[in-house]
Amino acid sequence: MSRAATAVITGMGAVASIGVGLDAFWRGIAAGKTGIGASLRFSTEAYAVRLGASLDPTALPPGLLDSAPDPDHDHAIDPCAAIAILAAREAVERSGITAAALRPDRLAIVMGTSAGGLHARSAYEFTDPRDRGRRHRLLDRSGFHVQTAAVADALGLDGPRLTISTACASSTHALAHARDLLRADLADAVIVGGVDLLIEETFAGFHAMGAISAAPCAPFSLPVGMSVGEGAGFVVLERLDDTARRGREPLAAVLGAGSSSDGHHPTAPDPTGLGIARALRSALDDAGVTPAEIGYFNAHGTGTEANDLAEWRALQRVFGVGVDALPVSSTKSYLGHTLGAAGILEIIATVLAMRRGLLPPTLGFTASRGHGPIDLIAAVAPRPAVARYALKSSSAFGGANAAVVLAVDAREIPAITASIRASDVVILGASAIAAHGFEGLDAALRRGAPLWKSIAATDALVPLPPVAARVPELPLARLVRGVDPRGMDTITRFLTAAAALALADAGLVVRGPLRDRVGLYAGAGRLPWDSADAFWDSIRARGFGRLSAPAFSRIVMNAAAGAAARTLSLLGPTSLFAGGPLGGLQAILAAADRLAHHADADALVAGAADELGRGMLADHAFSHPDAGREGLPFPLYGADHQAPVRGEGAACVVLARAGSPLGGAKRPVARVAGSGLSGPRGLATAIRIALQSAEISPGDVDAIHGSADGLVASGRAEIDALRAVFGDALRAIPLANPASVLGACDSLSALTTVAAIEVLRSGRAHPIVGATPHPDLDFTASTPRPVRTVLIIAADPAAGSAALVLTAP
Amino acid sequence: MNPALHARIARRKEVIARVKKILVESLYVPLPPDAIDLDVALFGSGLGLDSVDALELVVATESTFGVTFPEDVLRHGLRTVNSLVDLVVALQDEKAAA
Numbered sequence: 001m002s003r004a005a006t007a008v009i010t011g012m013g014a015v016a017s018i019g020v021g022l023d024a025f026w027r028g029i030a031a032g033k034t035g036i037g038a039s040l041r042f043s044t045e046a047y048a049v050r051l052g053a054s055l056d057p058t059a060l061p062p063g064l065l066d067s068a069p070d071p072d073h074d075h076a077i078d079p080c081a082a083i084a085i086l087a088a089r090e091a092v093e094r095s096g097i098t099a100a101a102l103r104p105d106r107l108a109i110v111m112g113t114s115a116g117g118l119h120a121r122s123a124y125e126f127t128d129p130r131d132r133g134r135r136h137r138l139l140d141r142s143g144f145h146v147q148t149a150a151v152a153d154a155l156g157l158d159g160p161r162l163t164i165s166t167a168c169a170s171s172t173h174a175l176a177h178a179r180d181l182l183r184a185d186l187a188d189a190v191i192v193g194g195v196d197l198l199i200e201e202t203f204a205g206f207h208a209m210g211a212i213s214a215a216p217c218a219p220f221s222l223p224v225g226m227s228v229g230e231g232a233g234f235v236v237l238e239r240l241d242d243t244a245r246r247g248r249e250p251l252a253a254v255l256g257a258g259s260s261s262d263g264h265h266p267t268a269p270d271p272t273g274l275g276i277a278r279a280l281r282s283a284l285d286d287a288g289v290t291p292a293e294i295g296y297f298n299a300h301g302t303g304t305e306a307n308d309l310a311e312w313r314a315l316q317r318v319f320g321v322g323v324d325a326l327p328v329s330s331t332k333s334y335l336g337h338t339l340g341a342a343g344i345l346e347i348i349a350t351v352l353a354m355r356r357g358l359l360p361p362t363l364g365f366t367a368s369r370g371h372g373p374i375d376l377i378a379a380v381a382p383r384p385a386v387a388r389y390a391l392k393s394s395s396a397f398g399g400a401n402a403a404v405v406l407a408v409d410a411r412e413i414p415a416i417t418a419s420i421r422a423s424d425v426v427i428l429g430a431s432a433i434a435a436h437g438f439e440g441l442d443a444a445l446r447r448g449a450p451l452w453k454s455i456a457a458t459d460a461l462v463p464l465p466p467v468a469a470r471v472p473e474l475p476l477a478r479l480v481r482g483v484d485p486r487g488m489d490t491i492t493r494f495l496t497a498a499a500a501l502a503l504a505d506a507g508l509v510v511r512g513p514l515r516d517r518v519g520l521y522a523g524a525g526r527l528p529w530d531s532a533d534a535f536w537d538s539i540r541a542r543g544f545g546r547l548s549a550p551a552f553s554r555i556v557m558n559a560a561a562g563a564a565a566r567t568l569s570l571l572g573p574t575s576l577f578a579g580g581p582l583g584g585l586q587a588i589l590a591a592a593d594r595l596a597h598h599a600d601a602d603a604l605v606a607g608a609a610d611e612l613g614r615g616m617l618a619d620h621a622f623s624h625p626d627a628g629r630e631g632l633p634f635p636l637y638g639a640d641h642q643a644p645v646r647g648e649g650a651a652c653v654v655l656a657r658a659g660s661p662l663g664g665a666k667r668p669v670a671r672v673a674g675s676g677l678s679g680p681r682g683l684a685t686a687i688r689i690a691l692q693s694a695e696i697s698p699g700d701v702d703a704i705h706g707s708a709d710g711l712v713a714s715g716r717a718e719i720d721a722l723r724a725v726f727g728d729a730l731r732a733i734p735l736a737n738p739a740s741v742l743g744a745c746d747s748l749s750a751l752t753t754v755a756a757i758e759v760l761r762s763g764r765a766h767p768i769v770g771a772t773p774h775p776d777l778d779f780t781a782s783t784p785r786p787v788r789t790v791l792i793i794a795a796d797p798a799a800g801s802a803a804l805v806l807t808a809p
Numbered sequence: 810m811n812p813a814l815h816a817r818i819a820r821r822k823e824v825i826a827r828v829k830k831i832l833v834e835s836l837y838v839p840l841p842p843d844a845i846d847l848d849v850a851l852f853g854s855g856l857g858l859d860s861v862d863a864l865e866l867v868v869a870t871e872s873t874f875g876v877t878f879p880e881d882v883l884r885h886g887l888r889t890v891n892s893l894v895d896l897v898v899a900l901q902d903e904k905a906a907a
Contacts, residue, residue: 208868209861267861487839534835546868549861550836 008250011095016231032380036216046545053229053336081150095236108187112170112194113340149798160677165557167396172343176257193234205552218364219301219330229336256287262399273313279401287405295387301330328373358382398562424658426668429506434649435469448769467628469647469743495609498650519572523583525746529613584608584750607652644710647743651750683721709744736766749794
């Protein structure tokens with residue numbers, strides 16, 4: 001299913017330092033007022049420079065920013081989600097969409113955030129380790145997708161939920177994914193935006209890097225340096241034909257979107273500008289717009305020398321001699337760097353200005369750096385000028401770049417922008433790293449013996465040594481030629497290994513020009529444990545003012561994906577799905593959709609990685625002390641007993657358009673036949689959409705791969721949805737779930753996908769050995785017919801639901 | 810051998826081992842400690858440290874050894890492992906003498 005109507009913005013909402021609410025926000029832009037100042041919500045005495053762009057608490061509902069992420073109250077809302085709700089609600093109200101007119105399950109949310117769960121995670125880190133209950137609840141709340149869920153619940157959105165965390169490019173990436181959801185017809189309106197709070201961890205991290213300017217940041221001007229900010233911005237994105245039916249005039253259109261990986265450095269952009277240029281070209285190509293037609297460039301423009309110079313070089317590459325006449329500015333001189341909210345707030349400022357025949361300026365220009373935009377809009381008020389199209393760029397830690405092309409004039413908004421006819425997408429290879437090691441997944445799952453065991457307690461407070469399924473020692477240097485695992489954190493080693501082995505399985509050698517044409521979409525459940533431990537350990541040992549900058553650079557959600565992209569030269573499109581346990585499957589679905597409708601990549605590696613960090617082990621030993629111990633009922637799909645066993649690992653697949661000529665690649669191992677996404681209550685809906693888009697009926701499914709994690713509610717959610725779709729026929733279809741052997745982990749939805757591909761290769765289903773018999777389910781893999789069609793499912797109470805249908809090639 | 814000199818060599822060895830530990834564990838230098846050459850440049854093409862790592866190297870070394878580097882250390886004192894170790898030993902001596 002595909003609907004090519006142009007994606008348009010019909011409502012916007014903003015919460016920023018310069019103003020809360022769209023009107024105040026615009027008044028701030030028009031008045032040339034900067035939000036950067038000295039009043040932050042934490043003491044800045046320990047720091048040499050003390051500026052930031054904080055929200056004005058008097059402009060917000062009382063107490064909104066003070067509310068601690070109180071885990072003792074189930075409905076207490078993290079301030080991060082609270083400001084996102086304000087902005088999202090304003091966008092919805094201004095768009096005029098109403099729940100009455102649209103089905104709630106057709107309202108999706110895509111939220112970008114760089115540090116959405118960090119506020120709760122910080123509270124966890126500074127809670128006495130003996131207070132196990134509070135620590136457990138705070139850890140639950142630190143999931144980035146939990147913030148998205150709070151916004152979705154507050155607004156009554158029951159459709160698909162994506163949480164995008166490509167650090168400072170998050171909300172620009174989010175806008176691209178929102179557009180893809182509309183085209184895939186998985187929603188009728190998408191509430192898309194970004195949010196981040198200015199918390200001390202973030203400020204101290206940038207401070208330790210020496211990146212913060214002593215004056216309010218003035219991108220492309222002297223002095224160099226950034227200012228950190230906070231805020232939330234949301235827009236409502238709809239299809240143009242739907243808004244026409246509603247009799248609404250769109251505010252702007254998103255005509256094209258692109259992304260890329262620098263493959264250069266954990267924090268510094270590729271100084272040649274090649275990485276950013278790839279994202280810009282990809283967005284322009286996607287929009288069918290030439291550089292000469294761009295009338296305004298809204299820069300990422302952080303103010304640091306590294307960013308601004310790389311961005312200028314990228315512009316020179318893309319625009320050639322035309323760059324001299326290109327008006328450029330950075331809205332960060334108003335807002336500071338609002339991280340996950342930066343892209344969307346800057347897009348909102350751009351749209352507000354362009355609709356008035358204006359272009360927003362860069363404030364605070366004092367002196368040229370000797371290089372940089374020729375036509376920098378250095379002023380204290382917007383410049384009267386009409387831009388036909390605007391190009392917006394965002395760049396991030398991990399080397400992620402994203403760009404979008406915007407238009408505001410109705411005459412420049414075509415009815416249809418999707419230029420690529422939907423193509424079939426195939427899977428060329430797959431690989432998984434987990435308790436079984438790095439090879440022999442199929443044999444381990446077929447044997448069915450659980451691979452968890454008692455492991456040494458890492459924490460004096462844990463009563464019994466926990467039982468868990470760990471990844472054995474990984475000979476990464478031997479597995480992947482040219483890879484040096486030393487210096488990598490655990491999650492980076494896992495993801496790099498799984499991605500490299502999947503590419504090897506596909507027979508794909510990524511070198512030469514192919515490097516720009518292969519990308520990486522990754523899912524992640526939590527912050528990387530190793531590096532997060534190093535980060536907060538450095539704060540506990542030395543104080544915020546002297547925390548570890550290298551560790552700070554590694555705690556962004558996309559750090560491992562950025563490092564894997566660098567190591568394996570995957571320089572094409574990239575994104576990071578912080579969907580908790582759903583992230584891996586969301587990444588795979590989005591990658592398939594991207595390949596089907598866009599020409600900017602020939603292949604995408606997609607999957608997820610996670611690790612059993614010391615905090616995770618301690619928490620699990622506390623919550624489920626008897627999990628995995630002998631003599632207890634089997635952990636999966638039980639009716640009353642729950643004792644989920646934790647595992648860890650990474651799983652990746654290599655996707656490509658069917659028939660696309662990829663040097664050396666082997667024959668496909670599977671075909672992506674259909675997929676569906678929905679909200680937390682919508683697993684049955686997601687399955688029906690997936691079957692429908694695969695043009696098959698429930699009776700055509702030969703095997704099902706679940707990803708329930710051992711909690712009773714999680715197993716029941718899968719069983720209820722399957723029963724609703726398959727009825728009595730369900731008991732004749734084998735159900736498998738690799739958690740029965742490998743334990744449950746945040747990568748499980750990707751692991752179960754790779755396991756399903758193994759089943760398609762052999763034609764024989766996997767069993768769940770040792771499961772308590774269930775009247776509606778077949779754990780014995782006893783189907784007489786060869787498996788040619790597999791349904792893969794995943795659901796989470798916060799992240800929503802996903803389903804994927806794969807068939808033999 | 811002169812016992813004072815012997816003690817001094819032993820102390821220098823210990824400082825070297827701890828500096829290498831910082832390089833590997835806090836700065837993620839992708840080498841085993843034994844393979845870190847004492848005379849290779851810390852920054853740029855040597856061990857590959859960059860500006861993000863510079864401050865961490867100072868802070869981690871200061872915390873480990875309980876010393877405080879002079880202001881101009883980033884410009885002058887941190888060329889190689891050996892020069893960093895010399896600096897730490899000198900600062901420890903100063904501290905002991907004070």
